[in-house]
Amino acid sequence: MNANQLIIEAKRELVSANSRFGLQGEEEEDAWTLLSHASGEEPGLLDEIPPATVRRFRRLIRRRQAGEPVPYIVGWAEFSGLRLSIRPGTFVPRLTSEFLAAQAVRRLRRRRRPLHVDLAAGIGPVAIAAAMAVPQASVWGFDISSRALSQARKNAAALELDNIRFRLSDLFSGLPASMRGAIDVVTIHPPYVARGEVGGLPVEMKGYEPRHTLTDGSKDGLGLVRRVISEGPRWLRPGGWLLIEIMPSESARVRTLMSRAGLKEVKSTRGGYKETRVIVGRL
Numbered sequence: 001m002n003a004n005q006l007i008i009e010a011k012r013e014l015v016s017a018n019s020r021f022g023l024q025g026e027e028e029e030d031a032w033t034l035l036s037h038a039s040g041e042e043p044g045l046l047d048e049i050p051p052a053t054v055r056r057f058r059r060l061i062r063r064r065q066a067g068e069p070v071p072y073i074v075g076w077a078e079f080s081g082l083r084l085s086i087r088p089g090t091f092v093p094r095l096t097s098e099f100l101a102a103q104a105v106r107r108l109r110r111r112r113r114p115l116h117v118d119l120a121a122g123i124g125p126v127a128i129a130a131a132m133a134v135p136q137a138s139v140w141g142f143d144i145s146s147r148a149l150s151q152a153r154k155n156a157a158a159l160e161l162d163n164i165r166f167r168l169s170d171l172f173s174g175l176p177a178s179m180r181g182a183i184d185v186v187t188i189h190p191p192y193v194a195r196g197e198v199g200g201l202p203v204e205m206k207g208y209e210p211r212h213t214l215t216d217g218s219k220d221g222l223g224l225v226r227r228v229i230s231e232g233p234r235w236l237r238p239g240g241w242l243l244i245e246i247m248p249s250e251s252a253r254v255r256t257l258m259s260r261a262g263l264k265e266v267k268s269t270r271g272g273y274k275e276t277r278v279i280v281g282r283l
């Protein structure tokens with residue numbers, strides 16, 4: 001069989017699994033990614049695919065049909081033009097968070113030697129994108145998952161970044177005291193799914209991504225957001241920014257929480273995505 005025939009067959013199977021299990025993603029793109037992974041390189045449309053590779057590819061397609069996220073299968077995820085390594089047990093970076101990183105970068109670039117703290121950093125996409133784009137920044141990523149942090153460190157090392165560090169911390173609790181009142185930009189993409197809504201998520205999320213990466217266990221999903229907003233102001237430098245990625249349905253509530261905490265210039269910003277907003281506020 002040639003690559004094109006295999007892709008058509010796989011796409012049909014993935015479309016059918018998609019409708020049954022609510023899988024997200026682009027079936028054709030996923031099929032190409034998996035065929036390239038099975039082949040060791042991206043084949044041409046009319047290339048004949050050897051039988052052993054066809055068998056390997058069909059096994060990968062079956063894993064995807066069962067709901068396994070493509071990044072877990074191939075071991076990498078794309079973010080802001082970077083290829084980040086990822087292993088199961090960590091949150092798969094979403095393209096929506098590129099906007100959170102871009103909002104941080106805009107604000108960091110205006111400062112001479114800025115300090116950026118990314119809370120709930122996962123495998124590091126937001127922190128790494130900022131550290132790449134703003135070499136004069138000092139960037140720190142914090143998370144409660146040592147598995148995610150070890151992956152984040154490997155990703156930063158692979159890109160030879162020397163302006164970024166990752167540490168274990170429950171939100172701000174593990175930050176060095178010297179950062180108090182000194183941070184230019186705090187970013188967070190928290191686990192914000194309401195406790196009761198985890199069961200309704202697509203299988204590729206609820207069946208594969210760890211629960212603590214999806215929900216903080218609170219009834220409305222805003223438990224960590226409330227903590228960040230109440231603790232954040234004492235860590236920000238005057239004029240520093242707090243940037244929170246959240247669902248559009250929660251943006252009004254988060255704006256109110258930020259304003260009540262004394263933050264100024266609070267507003268909801270939106271990138272090219274329907275699914276999320278970044279709420280910004282300034283000390």
Ligand SMILES: C[S@@+](CC[C@H](N)C(=O)[O-])C[C@H]1O[C@@H](n2cnc3c(N)ncnc32)[C@H](O)[C@@H]1O
Nearest residue numbers: 091093120121122143144145170171189190191
């Ligand atoms: C939605 S994921 C976001 C990860 C990463 N920022 C990204 O965009 O790919 C949420 C992350 O929050 C981390 N997390 C959950 N509770 C936390 C806490 N109390 N303090 C710090 N990190 C936490 C999880 O381990 C997970 O990596």
